[in-house]
Structure formats: C-alpha cells, structure tokens
Amino acid sequence: MSVLLPGSRREALELLARSNGAAMPIAGGTDLLVHWPQRQEEHDRAYLDLSGIAELRPVEWTPDALVLGGLTTYWDVIRDARVGRELPLLAVAARQVGSIQIQTRGTWAGNIVNGSPAADGVPVLMAYDAVVVLESVAGREEVPLERFYEGYKQMRRRPDQLVVAIRIPRRPYTFQRFVKIGSRRAQAIAKVGLAVTHSAAGGGGWRVVAASVAPTIRRCPSIERLLEEQAAVHSPEELLPAIARDVTPIDDIRSTAEYRKLAMARVLFYDVFRGREQGAGSTDHGRRMTDNG
Amino acid sequence: MKRGPPSTGAAVQRREGLAKLTGRERYVDDLPLEDFLWGMTVRSPPPSPRGSITAIRFGRDVDWSQFVVVDHRDLPGPNVVYLIEQDQPVLAAGVVRHVHEPVLLLAHPDRDALRRAVHAVEVVVEPEAPVLDFRLPSRSDEIQYGPDNVLKHLRIEKGDVARALAQAPVVVEGEYETGAQEHVYLETQGMIAALEGEVLVIRGSMQCPYYVLNALKHALARDETRLRVIQTPTGGGFGGKEEFPSHLALHAALLALKAGRAVKMIYDRGEDMAATTKRHPARVRHRTGLTRDGRLLAQDIEVLLDGGAYVTLSPVVLSRGLIHAAGPYFCENVRIDGRAVFTNAVPFGAFRGFGAPQTLFACERHMDVIARTLGMDPALLRRVNLIRDGQSTATGQVINDGSDRVAVLERALDVSGWREKRRAHAAFNAARAPVRRGLGLATFYHGGGFTGGGEVYLKSRLQVAGLPDGRIEVRSANIEMGQGTLTVFTQIAADRLGLAPDAVVIAEADTARVPNSGPTVASRTTMVVGRLVERACDDLRRRLGLSESARGDSVRAALRDWHRAHPDQSLVGEVVYEKPPGINWDDATYRGDAYGAFAWAAYVAEVEVDLRTCAVRVTDFVAVQDIGKVINEILARGQVQGGVVQGIGWALMEECKWQDGAMVNNQLTNYIIPTSDDVPPIRVAFLETPYPHGAQGAKGLGELPIDGPAPAILNAIAEATGADPRTIPLTPERLMTIAEFGMRNAE
Amino acid sequence: MRNERDMTTNSAFRTPHSALEVSFTLNGTPTTVSVPDSERLLDTLRYRLGLTGAKEGCAEGECGACTVWLDGLPANSCLVPIYQVRGRRVNTVEALDPAAVAPLLDAGATQCGACTPGVVMTALWILQHPDVLATHTVRELMAGNLCRCTGYDGIVDGIEAARP
Known part of the structure; x- marks a missing residue:
C-alpha cells in the first residue's frame, strides 16, 4: 500500500489527478478501516489522506447557506449551537451516528461518498436540499444530493474529484423530523431511516427521504405528493401503495422487507401525516426507534 | 427480612480493580513475548455443514516454506478434545460435521502474512445432507449420532401426571422457543503455548485450567509433569471459556511443538463469534393441569435442545435445564422429559445459566399464559404455588432452607410499584396511543454448584499456605474473570483468620502450583469453593496448633514462629470437598437432592412498546433475590445487574442469524447487545437467608440473574399489548409478525 | 511530513x-x-x-x-x-492519574476489565468536559463502550459520583 499525504486542497487534487483515479481518499476512516486486518486486499492499494488539510475542516455560515467542509465531522455539527436552532435535523442525525468515538472522526462528506443506503447523515442533508460541491484540478462542479446517487454505491463523483464542501440552503421550515429505526437506541445501523421536512419558502415544499429501503438513499415522490395534496390518509395501510412505488426494501441481515414497509408506513402515518398539524414550532425533531416519549 | 450473621471484615474493594482501571492488567494478548509466531486456523468453509474433505489446496502465491503447517496427523495422541464424550476432533480428519470446523493450523512471525496465507488455503468439502433444524425428526440419511441422533435423553418423574391431567378442571398448554446466544466476552479467546525446557506451558484466557490440562494430556499423550497451564486475567467468560479453551490450547500447543517456538493465537471477533460455542437453542412444551383457582395439579413438560454437531456439555446442560423446568413451585405430579439432539450446527456449549434460562423462560412465560387463561393476577398465581419449606421439587428434593419465597416476591412487587403501576398502565393504554406500557413478573430459582453427584465426583481440593511473613496464600484453580473470585476469596480467608485483606495472597491459577479445586462454573465458586477456603484456613490453624477461635495477631505470630522453627519448609492447610450431610442424589433414577442449595428470585420488568416500530424498551427493572449471605455487596449487585442486562439482550435483540449452519451476523455491528443507552438502571435488592454449608452462609449467584429477565420482559410485553409472544429473541421484526394487534388497537 | x-x-x-x-x-x-x-x-x-x-x-x-x-x-x-x-x-x-478512577472503582465500574480502559477514556473525557452533560446524558455518551459484565450501572454510577 502507499499513502499520499497532501497538506493542502490544491495538492490533494493534484495528487489525485496524477494517481489516475487509483488513490482512495480517506477522511475520518470510520468506514474504510472497519475490519481492516481482515481486508488484506485493501492494503494493496493507494490512499489519499485528507486529514492534514486544515482548510477542509471549518463550518461556514453564509447569508443563505450553511457550508460544511469536506472534513467537517458529526461532532463539529453537534457542538454548533446554531445548527441546533436552524437546521436541527443535522444535529439529531449526527447524534445517532455510531457513538461519540465515531462522531468525532466520521465526516459528512465521507458519509455521502461511502454511498451506504443506510447512512444517517445523507437523509437529513437530502431533506434539506443539500448540494455536493465536487472539485478536481479541472474545476468545481455542484450536484444536488438528491441527484448524486445513480445506483447501489454508484454516484456522480469522478475518481479525480473530491467532495470539498456541502452546501445546505438556509430556509425556514414548518416541519422537520428525522426518525431512525435501528436495532437498538445507540450504535445501530438504520433498518429504516426517514428524514422529512416542509418549507413554505421558495423552492420548498415537502421532502420525504428514506434510507435502508432502496439501493440508494432517495426521496419518496409519491409520499411527497400525498403530503403536497393534503390527501386524507386514515391508516398506515393506506400509505403502502405509495411506499411500494417509492422504495424497494429487501430482506437482509438486519431486517425484513415486510418489517421495513410496515414500520415506514406506521412512522409516516403517525409522525408525519398525523404530526403535520403539530409539526410547526415543535422542538421534538427526531426520535430514535425506541424513544417512545 | 432475615439476616445472617454479619461478616467480621468490611467489604473489600475489588483487588485487581485499580490495575484494570488504569490499563495495567495484562491479558494474554498483552503479555510481553519475545521471538514468537502468530498462529491461525484454517476452517472448513460454508456452505457445507456436513461432508468429506476431498482436497486441501495451498495457493501458489504464498511461499509455504515460511509457514508452520499442522494438520490432524501431527497429533501425538488421540484426535479428541477430552470431555464428556470423546467425539470431537482437535482437527478435522477427512470429515466435517459443522461449518468452520478447524482443519489446519498455520504459524508465521508476521500476522498479516498469516492472514493472507489463511485465505490462500482452499478446503474442498463434498457435501452430504445436513441436519439444520433440531425441531424436525431426522431422516435416515441424516442420522449421524447413535440410532436416532439423540445425544442425551433424560426424564424426571414425580406422582402420576397422566391421571392428574385427566382429572384436572383446567389444562393449559403452551410451546416456547429460545434462540442461540453468543457470549460476547469482550476479550476474545486467546492462548500462548511455549516449550520451557521439557515443559509445555500454556497461558491463556480460560475458566477451567484443569480442563485444559486434561485435554492436553490426552491428545498430546503427554504426562502432567511436562505440562503446565496458567490462566491469564480473563476478560469475561460466561461459560464461553469453560470447554472451548481446551481446543485453542491444543491448537497453540500443536503449532508450538512443531515450530519449536512460542506460538500465540488470538481470535478476532469474527472467528470467535462464528466458530466458538453458543447457548443451546431450545423448544419447551408445557401441559399444565390446575384447579380453577390456580393451584398446580400436574406439570407435563417436554424439553428439546439443539445439541449441535458434537456432544460437548449438552448432557449436563440438558440435566440442569430439566431440573429447573418446573419452576420454583410445588406440584404433586410432574413429568419432565428432555432430549438434546444432534444437528450440524457449530457446537453449543456452556453459557451462564446452563439450560435453566431456556426452561425457566418457558415455565415463567407459561405461568402468565395460565394467569390470562384463568383471569388471575400473575402475582397471585405465583404466590399460591411457590414452594414452601417441607415441600418437594420435581426430583423429590425437600426444600427446608428457611428462605421466605413469598417475601422475595412481595419485595419485588413493592419495590417495583406493581399494583399502582399496573393500574396506571391500564389507564395509559386505554388511551390507545401508539405507545403501550406493561409490567411483567418472573419468579424463579437457580441451584448452586454442580448438579446431583457432580461435586462429589469432582473431589475438589484447595490449599491455604502460611507464609513466613505472616501472610497466607490461597491456592485454588478457580479463576477471576470479572465475577470477583480474587476479592471474595480474599474476604473469606481474611475473615476466617482475622487478617487484613492485604495479608491474603491469591495464587495465580497455575496447575503447577495450585490443586484442582474444580472449574469456575455453575455458580459454585463462592458457595462451594469458598467453603473450601474456610475449611483450609481452619486446617492451617490446626496445623499451627491454634484453637478454633485464634484470629489476627495470634495467627500472624504463630505463622512467623512456625517458619522460624521450620526454616525452608512449607506450611499448607489442605482440604478436599466433603458432601454436606443429608444431601443425597441417585443418578440412575434422577431423584434426590439436585443441588446443595437454591437461590430464589423475583424479577419485575417494565416496558414500553412502540406499536409503530414494534420496538420494546425496558424502562424499569427490579431484581430481588435471596442468595444467602451477601459477601460483597458491590460485587453481588454487579453480578445481578450484568446478568439482567445480558438477559435483556437475549430477550429482545441478540439473535444469531444462520445460513446453512453458519452464523452470518458474526460481527458486533450485526449481533446486537445492549449499550448503556438501551437499558434502565437495574434496581437490586437482596434477602439473606444463610446457607449453612456455603462460605459465610453464601449461595451461588453468578447464573441466577440471567434466568428471569426474558420471561419477565415478555410477560410485560404481553400485558402491554395483549399479544401472546412465545419466542425469544423477540425482535421488532418478530413482534410485528404477531402484532396485528398493533395497528388495530391504536388510535 | x-x-x-x-x-x-x-x-x-x-x-x-x-x-x-x-x-x-x-x-x-x-x-x-x-x-x-x-x-x-x-x-x-x-x-x-x-x-x-x-x-x-x-x-x-x-x-x-x-x-x-x-x-x-x-x-x-x-x-x-x-x-x-x-x-x-x-x-x-x-497516562491517566490513578486517583481520577477511584470513584469508578468504588461504584463497581470494572469487572472483567477488558472493556475498562476504553470505558475509562470516555468516562474521564466526560468528567473533564462537563459541559457536554448539558446536552447529553451519561448513558448516551457511554453508548460507544460495550460492556458485557456490569450492566452499565457501575459505570454510570461512578461517573455520576465523580461529576463536579
């Protein structure tokens, strides 16, 4: 194996370009290092260590956006009180990523490019209309997160591009909710993740983003339409046809397709469709599966 | 509440506690070691749980001359890991009976090179029809053990069950299932083998140094004078380091003997979870005859255990399971029939509770099913049936220990706020919100020490040596794995001779230095072996020519005097286990006194069930038990709290997921154990009715706390939701399949 | 570098x-x-x-x-x-000060000890950063340290006892 240790963004982009896409960027390492001793074949490749690039770390508030750096960690966001006030789902989701030991190391950009359909950070970013800022020696490109994924672990990032920032528009929200259904309260991988927002501001409307129920994290247009149309929904079962159009859950090591569908329907019904009325002004923005309060 | 005589010494702080809290305690992988090889195992691959090995192919990209390679032909003695039945090979020889069976051993100085080499070996297995579901009868081509794949069949009978059931006004039936459970000791299995001169020395993580010694003696055909087994500080066991370390010790030994160098083997978590033992899955059926007011008339119980691919300890697990199956109740007519059956599963083995958690889950869940059928308060049903002094258990053991089992129950009800909370929950649930609350109860018992004649058979020996400086040294083979042996033995010995705790040295569990005081299992260490510590202290005092009342200064002075008078000699008090008077067991009829003493308990769980996700959260837990004299309250409370949380995990989230006989969720990300945020504070109370034959009046405690949580929690879920769950782990997925109740009831 | x-x-x-x-x-x-x-x-x-x-x-x-x-x-x-x-x-x-772990010892925070060094590192970090307890519970902060022996009460009690 070999590791490239750039000291600046510019240098990192150059090294990446010269590696012809062979080098794998590494930020917090919380995904790449899992079971590392057992993954000997991964030891044979090249890595581009981003951890020394100070300019990728800071969080920036502009008049119309929150801009996370390519190295911004979950913990950076959890400790930013302004996030909790303005874009609270970011903090709610960040607190449910692994444990504090993971939160201090794992990055939002890493969560995006790891491409896991069970990611915790991606759903809330997508529900806030986040934009992925990619950069290569050839220049910058911006891709809305909702159009970033093309298939399981397939995404619109060229091997010579780095995620240098994530831009999240600042909007007033009338409804914000993140629900992670995991196998326990802490340190769980989502069996179903749901991030739901509503903003009346320009370009706003309902966003319903689901995790762990499709090859990629994705928006649920049929559910969103029901919400936009203020359709009358009387039971969770009535949501099942829309869910079937939007997502394709499977049986896997962590859960079953049937459970995922039903739990998604029930959470959407009780927490979103029923919760619409109470949503505005609520400070309860998120719930862990086992938080029953 | 009854209290035993107060201990004369103050409770002692955990002796190795500071070393553990500052990271200085050295576990096997932490020991300084020079010039050694790492060892690893090549295992038979999924998906063939049964078959013949037709080829072993060594990859071309590896320079095999750099590796030490061991297979079954390298065994000096019989290819058997010595245990109850001599059926399990040290290394597979031609056939495999489960996935991940060890086939080859490799050693190399570089751990990464070794990992690559392990992956470069291909073991080809020609598959045959495996048995993967222990509940189904075996077809003839699936028979692999005896005439019918039954590893062990046992039966306990009392009275006339058939007649009593025929005449009973009410009969309630039920079937209950429990899943495999992984120990998840935080320190994985690990062992170092090294030749020191002629002596093969094994150091490692283990509960039973003499089990390991016997296994080495047998398979290496090596006499005891050339073998030495030393237990290293052990990072959790829970039964998982009872029989399995014998395998790993043999593997490390074979590599070390062939290499002529020290070999260290440390399993990573994936191998540890996939290839080592688990708790036996079980199915238990109850048919119970009762009066209309809930008095037990007959208990007909059928127990089936998944025995896995080798016998291991299954017969004794079955035995303990059966003896506990009827619960802590009195019933004139009881029949308990049990079988452990062969399957091609990775072998199951010892796990805290040892069969009793499975049968007590069924019994206590069944009690609530009965209560619902009769329309009776579950606490009242238990109160009328709890065994009273003078009455006998299923094996005919007359209970006469002075413990007030109803008081244990009442205390649990009081502390948990049973009556008020049941009312409050009923009102809360009537609002038909998507969240429901419930309270559940379990009353149960656990026998301390080996079952039946086991302790007599063990003939445990223990020594207390008097040292020239006035200190004493306790020499036993019982080990510390977190449960507190070092501290409790210190306390028992210090109290007995009136010495300060730091005047007591606990010898390292080294077979070259300590006698065989038996394995560190079966809740026997404090109760049974602790009593040997007391008696060995007495023997030491006798050898000093002191009276029985001599303590403290007089003992210290006598020790110094003796050594001055006998320079360079050793002074050792030594005792052998003696059966307490009046304890009799007949193994042929399975009747008699199954255990010297039972600990009694009543646990109450409170839950919230989220009908949206079918997630269950335990919101309160009260654990009340009479364990005889509590020797060290902090340690005892810790045993209960840890056992309860392990039980919460087993009840709700710990699920081994199998595919063709292989555990596929062999990672801590996917085999889910509770975190600190998943469990409430566990509220613990003790009643202390002393047991005259236990150290200071103590009974066994270690296993008891894992018997009660699962039934108490499922009873609480049943109460909260109206559902009737019968299987654990009751994951949200499983609850949702039986919880059509959920959304119909919610508003 | x-x-x-x-x-x-x-x-x-x-x-x-x-x-x-x-x-x-x-x-x-x-x-x-x-x-x-x-x-x-x-x-x-x-x-x-x-x-x-x-x-x-x-x-x-x-x-x-x-x-x-x-x-x-x-x-x-x-x-x-x-x-x-x-x-x-x-x-x-x-490198920790052994005196700092005394409350954990008293509360029964260690049993087998294999998880303990990690537990101690998180526990003492919490105690040195008590401001996090304004937003987080001890149980949430300790959730990244699995313990199979104590049931967590000894750990949580030890941290609570040592809180400034």
Missing part, C-alpha cells in the same frame, strides 16, 4: 507495507515511530510501543475497548490509520 514518492508510475502504488515515519505527541511526549503505512494506531500502541491498555474488541468501531483521545477527543484507535496521527496528540489510559 510528506510522502515524496514519484506518483507518475503505477508501481509506486503496489508496494506493500511501505515504511513510514510518523511523529506525534503520545501522552505528552514527542514520539516518532517507523511503521508500515497499513498499520492502525491501535496496533502501533499495543505491539510497537507496549501500551497494551487499549484492546481490540471488535476491529470495527463498535465496542470502544480501543478508545484513546485524539487531539483531546475520544476516538476508536482501531479505526485510525497510523499516518493520520502525524502531528497530533494521542492520549492513552496509561
């Missing part, structure tokens, strides 16, 4: 276990190690520097037995490539 190897040829990427010199501050002391670049911080600490307090319990950042402080924040050292600690501060359990 820079890796100056010429990146224009692909062969450079195939060298297994290239040696790397990494300088960092370990328990307050400037330290330089020469290690294969595929090594994890956990392995460097345990097998190269003899600091065996941190344990490998899972190798996937789940159990927390390998917890150290990296630049003053708790991190799983099994998930930290050694090259990422260059220029950083690493603190391990060995």
Whole structure:
C-alpha cells in the first residue's frame, strides 16, 4: 500500500489527478478501516489522506447557506449551537451516528461518498436540499444530493474529484423530523431511516427521504405528493401503495422487507401525516426507534 | 427480612480493580513475548455443514516454506478434545460435521502474512445432507449420532401426571422457543503455548485450567509433569471459556511443538463469534393441569435442545435445564422429559445459566399464559404455588432452607410499584396511543454448584499456605474473570483468620502450583469453593496448633514462629470437598437432592412498546433475590445487574442469524447487545437467608440473574399489548409478525 | 511530513507495507515511530510501543475497548490509520492519574476489565468536559463502550459520583 499525504486542497487534487483515479481518499476512516486486518486486499492499494488539510475542516455560515467542509465531522455539527436552532435535523442525525468515538472522526462528506443506503447523515442533508460541491484540478462542479446517487454505491463523483464542501440552503421550515429505526437506541445501523421536512419558502415544499429501503438513499415522490395534496390518509395501510412505488426494501441481515414497509408506513402515518398539524414550532425533531416519549 | 450473621471484615474493594482501571492488567494478548509466531486456523468453509474433505489446496502465491503447517496427523495422541464424550476432533480428519470446523493450523512471525496465507488455503468439502433444524425428526440419511441422533435423553418423574391431567378442571398448554446466544466476552479467546525446557506451558484466557490440562494430556499423550497451564486475567467468560479453551490450547500447543517456538493465537471477533460455542437453542412444551383457582395439579413438560454437531456439555446442560423446568413451585405430579439432539450446527456449549434460562423462560412465560387463561393476577398465581419449606421439587428434593419465597416476591412487587403501576398502565393504554406500557413478573430459582453427584465426583481440593511473613496464600484453580473470585476469596480467608485483606495472597491459577479445586462454573465458586477456603484456613490453624477461635495477631505470630522453627519448609492447610450431610442424589433414577442449595428470585420488568416500530424498551427493572449471605455487596449487585442486562439482550435483540449452519451476523455491528443507552438502571435488592454449608452462609449467584429477565420482559410485553409472544429473541421484526394487534388497537 | 514518492508510475502504488515515519505527541511526549503505512494506531500502541491498555474488541468501531483521545477527543484507535496521527496528540489510559478512577472503582465500574480502559477514556473525557452533560446524558455518551459484565450501572454510577 502507499499513502499520499497532501497538506493542502490544491495538492490533494493534484495528487489525485496524477494517481489516475487509483488513490482512495480517506477522511475520518470510520468506514474504510472497519475490519481492516481482515481486508488484506485493501492494503494493496493507494490512499489519499485528507486529514492534514486544515482548510477542509471549518463550518461556514453564509447569508443563505450553511457550508460544511469536506472534513467537517458529526461532532463539529453537534457542538454548533446554531445548527441546533436552524437546521436541527443535522444535529439529531449526527447524534445517532455510531457513538461519540465515531462522531468525532466520521465526516459528512465521507458519509455521502461511502454511498451506504443506510447512512444517517445523507437523509437529513437530502431533506434539506443539500448540494455536493465536487472539485478536481479541472474545476468545481455542484450536484444536488438528491441527484448524486445513480445506483447501489454508484454516484456522480469522478475518481479525480473530491467532495470539498456541502452546501445546505438556509430556509425556514414548518416541519422537520428525522426518525431512525435501528436495532437498538445507540450504535445501530438504520433498518429504516426517514428524514422529512416542509418549507413554505421558495423552492420548498415537502421532502420525504428514506434510507435502508432502496439501493440508494432517495426521496419518496409519491409520499411527497400525498403530503403536497393534503390527501386524507386514515391508516398506515393506506400509505403502502405509495411506499411500494417509492422504495424497494429487501430482506437482509438486519431486517425484513415486510418489517421495513410496515414500520415506514406506521412512522409516516403517525409522525408525519398525523404530526403535520403539530409539526410547526415543535422542538421534538427526531426520535430514535425506541424513544417512545 | 432475615439476616445472617454479619461478616467480621468490611467489604473489600475489588483487588485487581485499580490495575484494570488504569490499563495495567495484562491479558494474554498483552503479555510481553519475545521471538514468537502468530498462529491461525484454517476452517472448513460454508456452505457445507456436513461432508468429506476431498482436497486441501495451498495457493501458489504464498511461499509455504515460511509457514508452520499442522494438520490432524501431527497429533501425538488421540484426535479428541477430552470431555464428556470423546467425539470431537482437535482437527478435522477427512470429515466435517459443522461449518468452520478447524482443519489446519498455520504459524508465521508476521500476522498479516498469516492472514493472507489463511485465505490462500482452499478446503474442498463434498457435501452430504445436513441436519439444520433440531425441531424436525431426522431422516435416515441424516442420522449421524447413535440410532436416532439423540445425544442425551433424560426424564424426571414425580406422582402420576397422566391421571392428574385427566382429572384436572383446567389444562393449559403452551410451546416456547429460545434462540442461540453468543457470549460476547469482550476479550476474545486467546492462548500462548511455549516449550520451557521439557515443559509445555500454556497461558491463556480460560475458566477451567484443569480442563485444559486434561485435554492436553490426552491428545498430546503427554504426562502432567511436562505440562503446565496458567490462566491469564480473563476478560469475561460466561461459560464461553469453560470447554472451548481446551481446543485453542491444543491448537497453540500443536503449532508450538512443531515450530519449536512460542506460538500465540488470538481470535478476532469474527472467528470467535462464528466458530466458538453458543447457548443451546431450545423448544419447551408445557401441559399444565390446575384447579380453577390456580393451584398446580400436574406439570407435563417436554424439553428439546439443539445439541449441535458434537456432544460437548449438552448432557449436563440438558440435566440442569430439566431440573429447573418446573419452576420454583410445588406440584404433586410432574413429568419432565428432555432430549438434546444432534444437528450440524457449530457446537453449543456452556453459557451462564446452563439450560435453566431456556426452561425457566418457558415455565415463567407459561405461568402468565395460565394467569390470562384463568383471569388471575400473575402475582397471585405465583404466590399460591411457590414452594414452601417441607415441600418437594420435581426430583423429590425437600426444600427446608428457611428462605421466605413469598417475601422475595412481595419485595419485588413493592419495590417495583406493581399494583399502582399496573393500574396506571391500564389507564395509559386505554388511551390507545401508539405507545403501550406493561409490567411483567418472573419468579424463579437457580441451584448452586454442580448438579446431583457432580461435586462429589469432582473431589475438589484447595490449599491455604502460611507464609513466613505472616501472610497466607490461597491456592485454588478457580479463576477471576470479572465475577470477583480474587476479592471474595480474599474476604473469606481474611475473615476466617482475622487478617487484613492485604495479608491474603491469591495464587495465580497455575496447575503447577495450585490443586484442582474444580472449574469456575455453575455458580459454585463462592458457595462451594469458598467453603473450601474456610475449611483450609481452619486446617492451617490446626496445623499451627491454634484453637478454633485464634484470629489476627495470634495467627500472624504463630505463622512467623512456625517458619522460624521450620526454616525452608512449607506450611499448607489442605482440604478436599466433603458432601454436606443429608444431601443425597441417585443418578440412575434422577431423584434426590439436585443441588446443595437454591437461590430464589423475583424479577419485575417494565416496558414500553412502540406499536409503530414494534420496538420494546425496558424502562424499569427490579431484581430481588435471596442468595444467602451477601459477601460483597458491590460485587453481588454487579453480578445481578450484568446478568439482567445480558438477559435483556437475549430477550429482545441478540439473535444469531444462520445460513446453512453458519452464523452470518458474526460481527458486533450485526449481533446486537445492549449499550448503556438501551437499558434502565437495574434496581437490586437482596434477602439473606444463610446457607449453612456455603462460605459465610453464601449461595451461588453468578447464573441466577440471567434466568428471569426474558420471561419477565415478555410477560410485560404481553400485558402491554395483549399479544401472546412465545419466542425469544423477540425482535421488532418478530413482534410485528404477531402484532396485528398493533395497528388495530391504536388510535 | 510528506510522502515524496514519484506518483507518475503505477508501481509506486503496489508496494506493500511501505515504511513510514510518523511523529506525534503520545501522552505528552514527542514520539516518532517507523511503521508500515497499513498499520492502525491501535496496533502501533499495543505491539510497537507496549501500551497494551487499549484492546481490540471488535476491529470495527463498535465496542470502544480501543478508545484513546485524539487531539483531546475520544476516538476508536482501531479505526485510525497510523499516518493520520502525524502531528497530533494521542492520549492513552496509561497516562491517566490513578486517583481520577477511584470513584469508578468504588461504584463497581470494572469487572472483567477488558472493556475498562476504553470505558475509562470516555468516562474521564466526560468528567473533564462537563459541559457536554448539558446536552447529553451519561448513558448516551457511554453508548460507544460495550460492556458485557456490569450492566452499565457501575459505570454510570461512578461517573455520576465523580461529576463536579
């Protein structure tokens, strides 16, 4: 194996370009290092260590956006009180990523490019209309997160591009909710993740983003339409046809397709469709599966 | 509440506690070691749980001359890991009976090179029809053990069950299932083998140094004078380091003997979870005859255990399971029939509770099913049936220990706020919100020490040596794995001779230095072996020519005097286990006194069930038990709290997921154990009715706390939701399949 | 520190276990190690520097037995490539003041001890950063340290007892 240790963004982009896409960027390492001793074949490749690039770390508030750096960690966001006030789902989701030991190391950009359909950070970013800022020696490109994924672990990032920032528009929200259904309260991988927002501001409307129920994290247009149309929904079962159009859950090591569908329907019904009325002004923005309060 | 005589010494702080809290305690992988090889195992691959090995192919990209390679032909003695039945090979020889069976051993100085080499070996297995579901009868081509794949069949009978059931006004039936459970000791299995001169020395993580010694003696055909087994500080066991370390010790030994160098083997978590033992899955059926007011008339119980691919300890697990199956109740007519059956599963083995958690889950869940059928308060049903002094258990053991089992129950009800909370929950649930609350109860018992004649058979020996400086040294083979042996033995010995705790040295569990005081299992260490510590202290005092009342200064002075008078000699008090008077067991009829003493308990769980996700959260837990004299309250409370949380995990989230006989969720990300945020504070109370034959009046405690949580929690879920769950782990997925109740009831 | 190897040829990427010199501050002391670049911080600490307090319990950042402080924040050292600690501060359990753990000992926070060094690193970090308890509970903060013995009460009680 070999590791490239750039000291600046510019240098990192150059090294990446010269590696012809062979080098794998590494930020917090919380995904790449899992079971590392057992993954000997991964030891044979090249890595581009981003951890020394100070300019990728800071969080920036502009008049119309929150801009996370390519190295911004979950913990950076959890400790930013302004996030909790303005874009609270970011903090709610960040607190449910692994444990504090993971939160201090794992990055939002890493969560995006790891491409896991069970990611915790991606759903809330997508529900806030986040934009992925990619950069290569050839220049910058911006891709809305909702159009970033093309298939399981397939995404619109060229091997010579780095995620240098994530831009999240600042909007007033009338409804914000993140629900992670995991196998326990802490340190769980989502069996179903749901991030739901509503903003009346320009370009706003309902966003319903689901995790762990499709090859990629994705928006649920049929559910969103029901919400936009203020359709009358009387039971969770009535949501099942829309869910079937939007997502394709499977049986896997962590859960079953049937459970995922039903739990998604029930959470959407009780927490979103029923919760619409109470949503505005609520400070309860998120719930862990086992938080029953 | 009854209290035993107060201990004369103050409770002692955990002796190795500071070393553990500052990271200085050295576990096997932490020991300084020079010039050694790492060892690893090549295992038979999924998906063939049964078959013949037709080829072993060594990859071309590896320079095999750099590796030490061991297979079954390298065994000096019989290819058997010595245990109850001599059926399990040290290394597979031609056939495999489960996935991940060890086939080859490799050693190399570089751990990464070794990992690559392990992956470069291909073991080809020609598959045959495996048995993967222990509940189904075996077809003839699936028979692999005896005439019918039954590893062990046992039966306990009392009275006339058939007649009593025929005449009973009410009969309630039920079937209950429990899943495999992984120990998840935080320190994985690990062992170092090294030749020191002629002596093969094994150091490692283990509960039973003499089990390991016997296994080495047998398979290496090596006499005891050339073998030495030393237990290293052990990072959790829970039964998982009872029989399995014998395998790993043999593997490390074979590599070390062939290499002529020290070999260290440390399993990573994936191998540890996939290839080592688990708790036996079980199915238990109850048919119970009762009066209309809930008095037990007959208990007909059928127990089936998944025995896995080798016998291991299954017969004794079955035995303990059966003896506990009827619960802590009195019933004139009881029949308990049990079988452990062969399957091609990775072998199951010892796990805290040892069969009793499975049968007590069924019994206590069944009690609530009965209560619902009769329309009776579950606490009242238990109160009328709890065994009273003078009455006998299923094996005919007359209970006469002075413990007030109803008081244990009442205390649990009081502390948990049973009556008020049941009312409050009923009102809360009537609002038909998507969240429901419930309270559940379990009353149960656990026998301390080996079952039946086991302790007599063990003939445990223990020594207390008097040292020239006035200190004493306790020499036993019982080990510390977190449960507190070092501290409790210190306390028992210090109290007995009136010495300060730091005047007591606990010898390292080294077979070259300590006698065989038996394995560190079966809740026997404090109760049974602790009593040997007391008696060995007495023997030491006798050898000093002191009276029985001599303590403290007089003992210290006598020790110094003796050594001055006998320079360079050793002074050792030594005792052998003696059966307490009046304890009799007949193994042929399975009747008699199954255990010297039972600990009694009543646990109450409170839950919230989220009908949206079918997630269950335990919101309160009260654990009340009479364990005889509590020797060290902090340690005892810790045993209960840890056992309860392990039980919460087993009840709700710990699920081994199998595919063709292989555990596929062999990672801590996917085999889910509770975190600190998943469990409430566990509220613990003790009643202390002393047991005259236990150290200071103590009974066994270690296993008891894992018997009660699962039934108490499922009873609480049943109460909260109206559902009737019968299987654990009751994951949200499983609850949702039986919880059509959920959304119909919610508003 | 820079890796100056010429990146224009692909062969450079195939060298297994290239040696790397990494300088960092370990328990307050400037330290330089020469290690294969595929090594994890956990392995460097345990097998190269003899600091065996941190344990490998899972190798996937789940159990927390390998917890150290990296630049003053708790991190799983099994998930930290050694090259990422260059220029950083690493603190391990060995450097803690034994007096600080007394409340944990009194409360029964350790049993088998295998999770304990990691538990202590998180627990003492909480105690040194009591402001996090304004937003987090002790139980949430400790959720990254799996313990199979205590049921967590001894750990939580010990931290609560030591809270300023």
